[in-house]
Amino acid sequence: MSYKVYTVDNEKENRALRRKSKRVQNPQDPEMIILRQEMDRICNHPGVAGIAAPQLGKPVRIFALSGGIDTSGGVSNNKRRLPNLFFYNPRLIGYSSESTKSIEGCLSVPERGGYVDSPNEITIKWDCPSSFTCPAGVSGGKNHFHQYTFTGFHARAVRHEMDHLDGMIYIDHCEKVHTNQELEAMFEAAQAAEKVNPDDLMTVAEEATKSELEGMKKKRAPRKKKEPASTK
Ligand SMILES: [Zn+2]
Numbered sequence: 001m002s003y004k005v006y007t008v009d010n011e012k013e014n015r016a017l018r019r020k021s022k023r024v025q026n027p028q029d030p031e032m033i034i035l036r037q038e039m040d041r042i043c044n045h046p047g048v049a050g051i052a053a054p055q056l057g058k059p060v061r062i063f064a065l066s067g068g069i070d071t072s073g074g075v076s077n078n079k080r081r082l083p084n085l086f087f088y089n090p091r092l093i094g095y096s097s098e099s100t101k102s103i104e105g106c107l108s109v110p111e112r113g114g115y116v117d118s119p120n121e122i123t124i125k126w127d128c129p130s131s132f133t134c135p136a137g138v139s140g141g142k143n144h145f146h147q148y149t150f151t152g153f154h155a156r157a158v159r160h161e162m163d164h165l166d167g168m169i170y171i172d173h174c175e176k177v178h179t180n181q182e183l184e185a186m187f188e189a190a191q192a193a194e195k196v197n198p199d200d201l202m203t204v205a206e207e208a209t210k211s212e213l214e215g216m217k218k219k220r221a222p223r224k225k226k227e228p229a230s231t232k
């Protein structure tokens with residue numbers, strides 16, 4: 001089975017996306033396990049940076065970031081993917097007053113993007129259930145938590161996904177939401193003027209388009225070990 005990604009374009013789905021999600025009580029609940037598998041599958045798709053449970057119509061406080069962050073904060077290269085990271089019941093601990101304006105996209109707002117001012121650093125604390133492999137290698141079968149300070153793009157991704165858990169979407173922070181076509185034209189113009197910020201280009205390509213996801217559903221199992229890097 002696979003879940004549908006809810007979008008703001010559908011009135012009913014938009015209402016669901018705007019709900020505040022509840023704490024996860026039992027990560028071992030069969031429904032929660034299926035949800036985790038589905039989020040994992042979506043994160044494995046090239047171009048997807050992360051997903052939050054409410055985007056799949058499940059109002060629980062879980063989000064995932066696609067592989068690329070190791071526990072020492074390093075970022076993997078494209079050749080060797082790190083496992084996707086799961087965050088259960090994340091709590092905001094703090095964030096930097098310094099922020100950066102950059103483009104964000106969202107699977108729930110297909111084919112669009114917009115500039116969002118987001119903190120350069122964000123610290124959160126989250127539950128790491130005993131039943132799953134701990135990314136930091138904590139063993140002993142105990143429920144525990146992690147606290148970590150994310151920086152740069154990852155800080156933005158964490159803020160974006162945390163927002164989803166409270167029924168917020170990046171477009172709430174934007175003065176203007178652009179279509180992908182408008183963004184491409186803006187980038188071309190900026191490139192021509194040599195004013196392009198490479199970070200913007202990276203960010204806008206971070207979330208796959210809906211059509212890419214649809215394509216993925218059709219050719220799911222068995223999952224390929226390595227997928228070609230998406231050029232969007
Ligand atoms: Zn999103």
Ligand SMILES: [Zn+2]
Pocket residue numbers: 128134135136137138144145146
């Ligand atoms: Zn852990």
